Amino acid sequence: MDADTLKSLLTLLAWGALFFLMMRYGCGAHMMGRHGRHRPHAEDKADVRDPVCGMTVQQDAPSAAAVHQGRTYYFCSRGCRDKFEASPDKYARTAPEGHQHA
16 A cells, blocks of 8 residues: 555545544534534423522523422532532422423
8 A cells, every 4th residue: 555545545534534533523413313511402492490598490402300299300519419418308498490300
């Protein structure tokens, strides 16, 4: 195998790897239905209140989350989540918002 053939083969492999990465993780993932976090669903766009401190949290990008009795609660920080997990019944009663799991 001469140098030009090897260079062509490596160029082809590099373009193939780039194509694979773009289809798997980039714009091609949207076309194939695997959009992951790139495009939030309509129900994920709502703002919710942190049950510990009352701060407004974007449900599609919380700093932390916890599940208690089948309901997901969203938090502004890990500290609030840790307080919630220490005594969830205390805070769960005051927080009607959260995403219900089916």
